[in-house]
Amino acid sequence: MISRSETTAAINTALGRSRVVALLGPRQCGKTTLARQFVPSDSPNYIDLEDPLSLARLDEPMTALRDLTGLVVIDEVQRRPELFPVLRVLADRDPLPARFLILGSASPALLRQSSESLAGRVETVTIGGLALRDVGTETMDSHWLRGGFPLSFLAGSDADSFGWRKNFIQTFLERDLPQLGIGTPAATLLRFWTMLAHYHGQVWNAAEPARSLGVNESTTRRYLDLLEGVFMVRQLQPWYENLKKRQVKSPKIYFRDSGLLHQLLGIRTPAELLTHPKCGASWEGYVIEELLAQAKHDEAYFWGTHSGAELDLLLISHGSRIGVEIKRMDAPRLTPSMRIAMEDLKLERLTVVYPGTKRYPLAEGVEVMPFREMCAGSHSIVLGESR
Structure with missing residues (x-):
């Protein structure tokens, strides 16, 4: 198993000072693997809300959770938003018999629920896929091409990695987003996401994608905010102040995972990447994500x-x-x-x-x-x- 020592240390630090810690990130980025380093999956203190047995345990959530002690992990917590008021009550106990590590797939609804119900009690740790510091700088070329999702990076070949990312995007659009309550058709979001790949590293202009999709600009902004909310893209905001110069005031768009960018651009091999017109922009975004993860x-x-x-x-x-x-x-x-x-x-x-x-x-x-x-x-x- 690849050690993610800095991420593990950040979770440990958060657990040491907060009653509830929310570990947020996209699906398949390694949240569950990290959580199982703190609580094994066969422990009664590990509750996976994609497991029917765990869901059955939480039919009466207060009864199921109040007697647990130590660290309690709740995985995919956004599937049961009604748990947040219960967690607020349990986190306010004195003395405190249990702390909670809740895992979520970066849902805007999850963030809203946790901030409303657990204000002052929850600390958020946000993660992406494997960072270059986790896998070693000698793997940089492969890491840049394949991205940081563990199953993509660790695939047996570039072709296998490309196929995994293709399936990930399809599953993400057709299953994961609807589970988060997002009703936009998968085909529409795929078209928009593919258009967005060509904006990678550029200043955002909503007018052109809106014309291509036949929608208004506010709709494309909503799509963009949605993909940012689930950690697929980053809107890097502009800095501007009174310099007596006309300054850019729209965000730049970057894919947070270079592998997903390359999949949507049809880039399969290192040779194709190095000769692609978006090579420079891809590398810029890759470096920015790595620096922001550690700076x-x-x-x-x-x-x-x-x-x-x-x-x-x-x-x-x-x-x-x-x-x-x-x-x-x-x-x-x-x-x-x-x-x-x-x-x-x-x-x-x-x-x-x-x-x-x-x-x-x-x-x-x-x-x-x-x-x-x-x-x-x-x-x-x-x-x-x-x-």
Whole structure:
């Protein structure tokens, strides 16, 4: 089994200070495997709401849960939203005989229910698939192509991985989303999702997809919010302030899993990826997801002006601004856009991430960093602190 030590540590920390911890992420990303490291699946303290026996146990939820002690895991909790008021009562007991780790497939309804019923009692830990730090930087090419879903990454061949992702998308649209109460036809969402693959790394414009689908712009925004709510895409929001410049104020769109992006683009092999027109955008999104998964930051944005200056990633941590520029080239150089970003945004430093092997300075406060070194090292590299 692949160790996900940093994720496990984050769950342990949350359990140490919170009465209820919600572990959220897309289906098949490894939530259940992680939870079973804390409570074995054959324990009475492990309740899987996709198991008919567990569902039967919770016909009377207060009776079933109130006598349990220690850590209690409830998997796929969004299937029984009526449990949240019960969990609120159980979490308020003093002394507290049990803490709860609840697992959910990233449903907006789940987040709403938990925030309404468990306000002040629940801490959320959000995960995706396997990160590069989990599987080792030597696997980067395969990890980028296949993505981080465990069964996709660990498949016996690229063809098997591609087939798994195809089936995942079909099942996700036809079964998982309807179970979350989403009634949009699967064929419509597949068309939209496929269109979205071509927006990966670009500023969102609702007008073109709306015309293609024959719907209004508010409908496409709702589809986009839906896919973001189930952790399939990321809307990276723009940073803008009074700079006396026309700045971009629409989000950029990124797929959170590079493997799903490649499946929808029809990319099956490393050779096809490297020659595809979206190769650069794919790598940019892949790097952004890996950095956001490990960088210590309070907020993350991109920045751009209508005159062409831009910054791929702006991380804000404890009031400091750290810029990240992503370049898929052999030897990045200092550009006018980097100088403008340093000056206009008053960056503490700017890190240029590239796929090479050498680390070198470009200017005062600007350094080129190999991507593998960032992922193999600590978070502090991203934030420009001493190693």
